[in-house]
Amino acid sequence: MNFQLPEIHISLMLPELFLFIWALLIITFDVVTKRKNEHTVGYLALLGLLIDGAILSVTGYGSGFGNMFFNDPMALFFKVIFLGSAFMAIASSFGLMHQKIVNHRGEFYALILFSTVGMMFLSSSDELLSLYIGLELTTIPLFVLAAFFKDDRLSVEAGMKYFVIGAFSSALMLYGISFLYGLSGTTDLVQMKINLAITHLTFKDIGVILSLAVLLILGGIGFKLALPPFHQWTPDVYEGAPTPVAAFLSVGSKAAGLVAFAKIFINGLYAFYGAEMAPNDWGRLVGVGAILAMIIGNVVAIRQTNIKRMLGYSSIAQVGYIMIGMVSMNEFGLTSVGFYMFTYMFANMGAFAVVAFFEDKSGSCQISSYRGLSKTSPFLATSLTMFLLSLAGIPPLAGFVAKYAVFAAAINMATSGVAYHWIFWLVGIGLLTSVFALFYYVNPVKQMFFSKEDSPYKISLSAPAFTVVLIGLIGIVLFGLYPDPILQFASQISASFGFLPH
């Protein structure tokens, strides 16, 4: 038998390899210097991410490892998001390192980097098994990070919850993948699409098994995305985990889930979205999830008194909005998803960063303890206000353009045919709940600005902390006023799939 070794093209994987080695070096450095260099480790991690970004920018597109590893615009776009969120998470954890974590700084940073490597790997894989491996590499470091405060009951609880549910959902997903493999005989996503269609046409009723596969995979990815009904872990984990980790979870891990979703559903199961060939219409199923996400996230967030829990529920709601773009399966739908995620990174990482700095100083995450902050720390209060308003979708901040893009994609799809009229429901509920959302987003704003007395805390920002807030602010203002470059770039995402209508 004539067996030919596939083309490797290892240079395509350079960013991942570099970051992986850099993470190992960081641990080594921390141990070798006897854990004395409090900030150096952190700066090294930041430097690594910057270098990795530079490497990424010259890596270029192409496929290697026998089509298992695929660098396309979508991979590149999301890798930028992963690196960005890792950068902001690390830069906002310096205060935490100083106060609470004495002995494991190297590990903390390295785990974040490992998780980032997993995400990057995931976004480049075009094949179910490597995708699964990427997803695991993303999640397992996060289990550890969530429980990083070993002596804190809440943190350990967060880690346990995240681990148990995460492991369970991974198992579900693997089971679903095995069904897909059984139906199509391949793990390659592009080939799978064709094979599935053939199987479907040949046997007429693969519906039950396919539905099962869809449900199982949706469960697995829904956990990463915190898409209801798989969202239960979110508020507890966000509350217990170290704040920068919660931030990283809410952006990086979510973006990774989105990539996995897009790859499996939009690429692999594309044929089963449309009405003409739908033994199981996963579009509607995800639509129901999105509706639940927007309602649960936005309504329950109103009652929260802890700002981390509030942001947790808000992130559930945000997934709902993103999924509207996802099920609006036209070219613009994917563009809007990419743009939404990109702006969400700035706003959410920024908001969490401010929460982290406030927590470092005051030790509290209660919304009521933000009372009067605008008088003692006007910059921080204004920044948090802008991040929250961007999350709420108030123009001219980037969050508004993102929401506009998502709803535009949805209405475009909904008006394109009777079969897609159900998307109007998503738009309607999405817009209505965004009014509720404003109510809780301005709650901390109200505390910070409307109170008569001064806050007892005056927060001075360290250099990396200031950088994070500044990056966030620039991101939401610049891409709110001038979103076109990012939209242009994001519009190439759909080219990765290359077969969508419009």
Place this chain on the structure above:
Amino acid sequence: MLLSSLIFVPLIGMIVVMLIPKDKFSTIRWTSTIFSMIPMFTSFWITWDYFFNYSGSAAMAYVEGPFKWIPSLNVHYFLGVDGISVPLLFLTGLLSTISIVASFGINKRVKEYFAFFLLLEASMMGVFVSLDFFLFYVFWEIMLVPMYFLIGIWGGPRKEYAAIKFFLYTLFGSIFMLVSILIVYFTSQPHTLNILTLIKQGSALPYTLQMVCFIFFFISFGVKVPIWPLHTWLPDAHVEAPTAVSVILAGVLLKMGTYAMLRISWPMFPKALHSLSFWIAVIGVIAIIYGALVSMAQKDLKKLVAYSSVSHMGYCMVALAAYTSATAITGCMFQMVSHGLITGALFLLVGVLYDRAHTREIAVFGGLSSKLPVYSGIMLLFSMAALGLPGMSGFVSEFMIFIGSFGVLNKVLVSIAVLGVVLGATYMLRMVQKVFLGEFNLERWGGLTDINLREIITVAPLAVLVIAIGVYPKPLADLMSATIQHFITLVVR
């Protein structure tokens, strides 16, 4: 450039104000006054120039753009004005400066106050000059943020409630606008957000779609007007807001609703307008009567003026329902300008009294005219203007609205609306009687001082304009006649 400067000069002013150290109160005050006077004089010049050079045709003047802003979303930067936006620009420029001067008494968190105020001014100007839907929506929404803070930080006892209620209510309205904008965008061929092009194409839309979009826009704009029954944010916001913010709310923000109807939803969906005009008139009449009756029952001066706004904006809605009559539409524009001037002045004057007496309860006053003759005289003047005394702007507008709508609308309905004038006289005269006439409580109010020069300066231009429009309305009518003729041809398609 002129129109852009209206938006960007206050924005630059906001940034400059934010750079001034926060304890230099008078520098901050005068800087913001200057930065609001520049757009004011620009708007005066535009009015002047438009009147002499452009008012003969209905075409947009001072057009800027359309420049590409976000090509991926087909969004353009596109500004222009015509006969219905110029008077409102004038009003916005004037009232913004007056409000800023009237806010010199603010001595709590001065810097933030003026920064928010300038942001508010920029966004209001933006709404009146935008001709791109996205741009329009952006300005429409930005406005909520400074308003939320202005009410929430410097407001009265229930400020937090009033601020969030205003924010949520208006946002609730806006989402309907967003949906309609997107539907109109995707049904237009080729897709465009250009309001003028969409107006041209609008009448070709299927009837159901027109109805849906029209009703959505109506809800969205109606919240701002506010139409009955979406008015409940108004008394709270007006009463809790600081004086100058109430002036802006009543003088400019309420006009945005009616302006947007004239600019967008009326000419864009003529078929829907045709079938719904009766119900719009009914809503208007209910607002007139309801607002007047509720005003009568008020114990608080500011609340009385606030509810009288509901009633006065009801006249605008009646006029808008009589869309085929140029007289009615002109009357609507007159009512918008005149209500802005009169109610703005009334809020300023109530603020003057409140600053001295620290209460606004009607029942505790009496016989103030003996102690505060100048104040009472000015207040009397504006009360008469508000109840529509001939010779002042309120009379001209109401007269035009009734004349115009009587021939077009259901006569019973218009007759009921006319009753509103009587009711208006009732609550205004009752207020004048209780506050300024009767016995003076020397013990309690002996220390009150009369209105000072700065306060007179703030209301004097308004008084002059109210009388000028009342005596000689022709220039204002000429200014917009061509635009209104064009508007009529669009809505009767």
